[in-house]
Amino acid sequence: MVNPPLAYEQITTPGGSEIHLRLGAAETELLGEAALHLTADLDAALRAMAELRSGAWDNILGPHDEGEGRAYAHQRQRMEETVHALARDLIPRLEAIQAATLRRWKAGGASYAEIASAMGLSNAAGAPNRATAQSRLRALEAAGPSPLERWVCGPITHARDVCDHTAIGVIVTDDDGRYLLIERAEYPHAWALPAGHVDDRDNPGKTAREKVSEKAGLTVGQLEHMTGGWRPNRCCRLVRQGRAPGHHWTVYRAVVTGEPAPSDDETRGVRWVTGAELQALADRTAAYARGKVTEAEWAASPGLEDVWRWWLRRIGILDAGA
Numbered sequence: 001m002v003n004p005p006l007a008y009e010q011i012t013t014p015g016g017s018e019i020h021l022r023l024g025a026a027e028t029e030l031l032g033e034a035a036l037h038l039t040a041d042l043d044a045a046l047r048a049m050a051e052l053r054s055g056a057w058d059n060i061l062g063p064h065d066e067g068e069g070r071a072y073a074h075q076r077q078r079m080e081e082t083v084h085a086l087a088r089d090l091i092p093r094l095e096a097i098q099a100a101t102l103r104r105w106k107a108g109g110a111s112y113a114e115i116a117s118a119m120g121l122s123n124a125a126g127a128p129n130r131a132t133a134q135s136r137l138r139a140l141e142a143a144g145p146s147p148l149e150r151w152v153c154g155p156i157t158h159a160r161d162v163c164d165h166t167a168i169g170v171i172v173t174d175d176d177g178r179y180l181l182i183e184r185a186e187y188p189h190a191w192a193l194p195a196g197h198v199d200d201r202d203n204p205g206k207t208a209r210e211k212v213s214e215k216a217g218l219t220v221g222q223l224e225h226m227t228g229g230w231r232p233n234r235c236c237r238l239v240r241q242g243r244a245p246g247h248h249w250t251v252y253r254a255v256v257t258g259e260p261a262p263s264d265d266e267t268r269g270v271r272w273v274t275g276a277e278l279q280a281l282a283d284r285t286a287a288y289a290r291g292k293v294t295e296a297e298w299a300a301s302p303g304l305e306d307v308w309r310w311w312l313r314r315i316g317i318l319d320a321g322a
Contacts, residue, residue, distance in 0.1 A: 041090035096148035167247035190305035217261025
């Protein structure tokens with residue numbers, strides 16, 4: 001059996017050594033945003049391992065020890081972020097990849113002895129433990145694919161999963177002057193106003209109406225253009241080689257009818273907020289950017305998506321210092 005070429009490369013320079021992960025264009029196209037999620041989590045794991053090996057966390061100060069300060073807070077935050085990335089994201093996703101692989105390997109004719117050997121399952125005599133492998137496979141089959149396993153084996157990435165670098169955003173208000181916010185289900189996790197990619201619609205105004213309907217279940221009546229331009233904000237889509245992350249935005253204000261009915265696929269929730277509440281969410285985003293809100297705190301209670309903080313300051317809805 002010929003081993004496949006390594007998918008990574010270690011590059012040594014006078015200044016040190018770097019590791020580059022290599023994915024082909026076809027693989028990158030198929031993985032799409034999944035590659036971004038896994039790479040971010042693996043990055044957190046490897047950096048933690050380097051800090052553990054360097055001894056950076058060996059003499060961590062307790063909260064009441066002399067010398068408590070920025071070093072203590074930074075170490076604690078790094079540990080919290082690492083555990084969060086591993087327990088909530090990386091380990092469950094790796095287990096889902098293993099489950100999907102086991103299903104297909106068994107369906108392809110693998111024996112329980114082969115599976116036990118690959119998983120390191122052995123009996124007292126050191127032989128592959130077929131019974132344990134069989135028990136695990138039966139439990140896996142009985143449970144059915146988990147949501148994460150379906151994510152692993154998701155549909156092949158199509159052109160729409162590649163960023164087109166165009167976006168619309170819609171400021172929706174009610175008769176009381178409150179603003180409609182959506183909690184994003186995709187990266188970046190935050191509260192935001194209705195927005196989306198233009199894709200092949202070729203009409204930002206039409207896209208704005210469709211996105212408000214798709215994400216919030218509301219019908220747009222009057223639509224007023226407010227501002228627009230380029231912002232280097234990232235999204236969950238693949239950015240083609242040679243292109244910089246970001247979007248050419250068109251921002252509208254809309255008068256709507258109906259009652260909010262958020263999309264279960266694209267949102268985690270929807271709410272109306274006052275101007276003061278909107279400002280508080282923007283302030284939380286600023287605190288998060290300065291490291292005063294941890295990753296775990298942000299995940300539990302996010303602020304306003306940063307690109308919206310920028311647009312709403314530009315329009316004058318938020319304080320300039322927000």
